[in-house]
Amino acid sequence: MKEDSICTTGELLGTVLAVQANFYRVQLDQGVRSQEGGTAVRPYRSQKSEIIESDSLLSPVPSPPPPTLLCTRRTRLKKIGQQVMVGDRVVVEEPDWSGKRGAISDVLPRHSELDRPAIANVNQILLVFAVADPPLEPFQLSRFLIKAESTGVDVILCLNKCDLVSLEEKQEISDRLQSWGYKPIFISVQNHINITEVANYLNHKITVIAGPSGVGKSSLINMLIPDANLRVGEVSGKLARGRHTTRHTELFEMPNGGLLADTPGFNQPDLNCTPEELIYYFPEARKLLENGSCRFTDCLHRDEPGCVVGDDWERYEHYLEFLNDAISYQTFLKEQSDPESTLKLKSKKGQNQYEPKLETKKYRRVSRRVQVQNLQDLDLEGEE
Numbered sequence: 001m002k003e004d005s006i007c008t009t010g011e012l013l014g015t016v017l018a019v020q021a022n023f024y025r026v027q028l029d030q031g032v033r034s035q036e037g038g039t040a041v042r043p044y045r046s047q048k049s050e051i052i053e054s055d056s057l058l059s060p061v062p063s064p065p066p067p068t069l070l071c072t073r074r075t076r077l078k079k080i081g082q083q084v085m086v087g088d089r090v091v092v093e094e095p096d097w098s099g100k101r102g103a104i105s106d107v108l109p110r111h112s113e114l115d116r117p118a119i120a121n122v123n124q125i126l127l128v129f130a131v132a133d134p135p136l137e138p139f140q141l142s143r144f145l146i147k148a149e150s151t152g153v154d155v156i157l158c159l160n161k162c163d164l165v166s167l168e169e170k171q172e173i174s175d176r177l178q179s180w181g182y183k184p185i186f187i188s189v190q191n192h193i194n195i196t197e198v199a200n201y202l203n204h205k206i207t208v209i210a211g212p213s214g215v216g217k218s219s220l221i222n223m224l225i226p227d228a229n230l231r232v233g234e235v236s237g238k239l240a241r242g243r244h245t246t247r248h249t250e251l252f253e254m255p256n257g258g259l260l261a262d263t264p265g266f267n268q269p270d271l272n273c274t275p276e277e278l279i280y281y282f283p284e285a286r287k288l289l290e291n292g293s294c295r296f297t298d299c300l301h302r303d304e305p306g307c308v309v310g311d312d313w314e315r316y317e318h319y320l321e322f323l324n325d326a327i328s329y330q331t332f333l334k335e336q337s338d339p340e341s342t343l344k345l346k347s348k349k350g351q352n353q354y355e356p357k358l359e360t361k362k363y364r365r366v367s368r369r370v371q372v373q374n375l376q377d378l379d380l381e382g383e384e
């Protein structure tokens with residue numbers, strides 16, 4: 001792997017927008033453009049100033065968007081087990097400009113990696129909720145916030161449909177969320193309120209949009225990326241999400257250079273952190289821990305003597321509930337690593353549940369294959 005900054009001159013750099021079977025759709029960096037006749041202008045980090053100069057000499061009009069190439073992965077990468085993810089920064093070799101093809105020869109180090117959706121180098125999560133219709137449900141909001149915080153990337157909270165509530169109601173919600181440690185952006189996709197502010201946050205970043213159903217995520221994406229419907233229309237009609245589409249992850253280009261990914265089917269995020277780390281995903285409690293420390297290093301902040309977190313904060317009840325989840329998840333993991341385990345994990349409506357395993361010998365019907373095998377064994381024994 002190479003460092004992003006030390007790519008040698010002459011190498012094409014780009015970002016993987018989508019992975020389709022064994023092909024990778026790579027958007028080359030801004031400034032890269034194919035020349036007529038099949039050769040390329042090759043602008044790279046180290047040459048940026050040079051390119052801007054030559055661009056301005058060549059023409060005063062803004063350069064066209066950088067080309068996108070359909071790439072394969074070099075066998076060498078396969079051999080060393082180097083996976084290529086959506087969001088990866090990659091080095092592309094042997095571009096065929098007319099056929100819009102290329103080959104990925106290297107993957108630069110990732111600065112972040114999400115697993116659901118699987119995207120590398122995400123800079124931020126844009127969490128979208130509605131202030132009404134569906135009503136703002138604090139526990140659900142907390143759950144999404146904790147999940148987003150646990151990824152370690154920045155979280156932006158956006159509250160849509162502000163056209164449906166009064167100024168007083170908005171203020172109330174704002175004060176409440178401020179006490180949770182958040183400063184929400186109130187928007188209305190319908191009335192075009194604060195959309196530019198949201199767009200500015202997304203400039204030149206990789207953003208994952210998340211939130212429950214019906215809050216206006218698709219409406220927002222379609223407004224931020226006016227040709228999203230058009231481009232995705234060929235595949236799905238609604239930005240590769242919804243019932244009629246497969247759940248593949250894809251980054252969509254914003255007109256101003258940012259990349260945006262949707263999270264289809266992300267309605268009830270699982271919390272799978274350890275009980276000890278959970279408290280750090282609550283900014284209001286994190287602040288208390290930054291200013292002091294609990295008497296016991298393994299304090300879980302449930303009434304222990306000398307606890308600096310205490311119970312005097314609104315989301316304390318949420319904390320206790322998520323803590324129970326985290327503890328049962330940990331118990332489950334311990335059980336799993338134990339061969340005598342009697343529990344198995346089942347995911348129902350996006351939530352983890354632990355069910356007792358059936359004891360193979362007592363309750364499971366012997367499979368047909370095993371039955372046949374047993375009969376064959378018996379036959380063999382008979383022959384002997």
Ligand SMILES: Nc1nc2c(ncn2[C@@H]2O[C@H](COP(=O)(O)OP(=O)(O)OP(=O)(O)O)[C@@H](O)[C@H]2O)c(=O)[nH]1
Pocket residue numbers: 160161162163164187188189190191212213214215216217218219220
């Ligand atoms: N009043 C109001 N309604 C809005 C606004 N934005 C979106 N809606 C409506 O909310 C409904 C849901 O919008 P979608 O964009 O489909 O919501 P979604 O979050 O993508 O929902 P899923 O596809 O189920 O995940 C639609 O009927 C929109 O017209 C808004 O700012 N104000």
Ligand SMILES: [Zn+2]
Pocket residue numbers: 294299300301302304306307308309310
């Ligand atoms: Zn404590």
